[in-house]
Amino acid sequence: MTDHPTSSDDATPVQDAPKDTPAAAPGDARPIVRLRGAGKAYGNVRALHGVDLSVHPGQVTCVLGDNGAGKSTLIKIISGLHQHTEGEFLIDGEAVHLSTPREALDKGIATVYQDLATVPLMPVWRNFFLGSELTKGPWPVRRLDIAAMKQTADTELRAMGIVLDDLDQPIGTLSGGQRQSVAIARAVYFGARVLILDEPTAALGVKQSGVVLKYIAAARDRGLGVIFITHNPHHAYMVGDHFSVLRLGTMELSASRADVTLEELTNHMAGGAELAALKHELAQVRGVDVAGLPEEQDLQASGAASKGTS
Numbered sequence: 001m002t003d004h005p006t007s008s009d010d011a012t013p014v015q016d017a018p019k020d021t022p023a024a025a026p027g028d029a030r031p032i033v034r035l036r037g038a039g040k041a042y043g044n045v046r047a048l049h050g051v052d053l054s055v056h057p058g059q060v061t062c063v064l065g066d067n068g069a070g071k072s073t074l075i076k077i078i079s080g081l082h083q084h085t086e087g088e089f090l091i092d093g094e095a096v097h098l099s100t101p102r103e104a105l106d107k108g109i110a111t112v113y114q115d116l117a118t119v120p121l122m123p124v125w126r127n128f129f130l131g132s133e134l135t136k137g138p139w140p141v142r143r144l145d146i147a148a149m150k151q152t153a154d155t156e157l158r159a160m161g162i163v164l165d166d167l168d169q170p171i172g173t174l175s176g177g178q179r180q181s182v183a184i185a186r187a188v189y190f191g192a193r194v195l196i197l198d199e200p201t202a203a204l205g206v207k208q209s210g211v212v213l214k215y216i217a218a219a220r221d222r223g224l225g226v227i228f229i230t231h232n233p234h235h236a237y238m239v240g241d242h243f244s245v246l247r248l249g250t251m252e253l254s255a256s257r258a259d260v261t262l263e264e265l266t267n268h269m270a271g272g273a274e275l276a277a278l279k280h281e282l283a284q285v286r287g288v289d290v291a292g293l294p295e296e297q298d299l300q301a302s303g304a305a306s307k308g309t310s
């Protein structure tokens with residue numbers, strides 16, 4: 001496993017169309033997935049409202065937002081787990097209502113959930129092919145083609161720059177970052193065009209997060225459209241081409257990389273007014289030094305500036 005943290009190269013946005021995907025020829029601006037004024041109500045609870053989002057091949061679209069902002073609801077619509085109750089959901093320009101994750105998968109939309117659906121005691125190669133095992137021989141003596149699965153898993157992982165010492169080791173012995181990268185390579189191999197990652201770095205330390213960010217960049221360079229859900233504006237800014245910030249179910253910022261700085265993104269995520277209120281509360285607690293924290297008006301000023309660019 002190459003375990004280097006993200007290099008500065010990875011932080012540079014790659015705007016070029018990927019080289020090995022015909023669907024992403026230069027100048028092809030058509031998004032694979034598009035939401036137009038999309039929303040979702042759970043009974044009386046309106047979890048998402050009026051959301052616009054585009055996912056292009058060879059680009060990383062980051063979805064940021066605080067707890068309960070609607071991030072998971074948004075990806076559940078795109079991954080076929082829930083149906084939208086307002087607006088439009090288009091795949092390759094065609095309006096769809098997906099009823100199962102299988103339907104999304106058939107259209108090339110793969111989701112890597114945080115609690116990865118792996119079997120910890122099974123070897124890495126076995127997990128790579130879980131549910132889609134290669135077989136050989138005629139019926140009724142058809143059996144698993146173990147050699148082919150090991151060979152293919154090895155080739156595919158290497159193609160993504162993932163080098164593991166031993167594919168026979170149980171996947172449960174890999175680090176969180178390594179398991180995420182195996183899941184990413186698996187989605188790429190099984191033909192995903194859109195890869196959705198729900199908070200892949202949330203439970204990881206700095207170094208392991210770097211590993212996952214590196215493979216997000218690798219998937220993007222292979223021509224996939226990536227939807228990267230995160231709380232962390234720094235992680236988003238390392239690999240993102242476009243940033244969408246959700247707040248209380250609506251999109252409060254949608255900006256491409258050229259139109260937003262990391263500082264502005266951080267302020268949007270922090271929520272200027274909430275931070276100022278928090279500062280006020282912390283000031284009442286003995287032993288907390290709030291002198292260095294920014295004032296509400298500073299935060300609002302920079303928030304307004306960034307909003308103007310969206």
Ligand SMILES: Nc1ncnc2c1ncn2[C@@H]1O[C@H](COP(=O)(O)OP(=O)(O)OP(=O)(O)O)[C@@H](O)[C@H]1O
Nearest residue numbers: 042045046047065066067068069070071072073074
């Ligand atoms: N199945 C459901 N039934 C009713 N309300 C729901 C359901 N799922 C989510 N909600 C509500 O919708 C809103 C958005 O939730 P969602 O899980 O999409 O947020 P999130 O941005 O993913 O949050 P987190 O960062 O905590 O994962 C919340 O107010 C939540 O309580």
Ligand SMILES: [Mg+2]
Nearest residue numbers: 068071072073
């Ligand atoms: Mg969530």
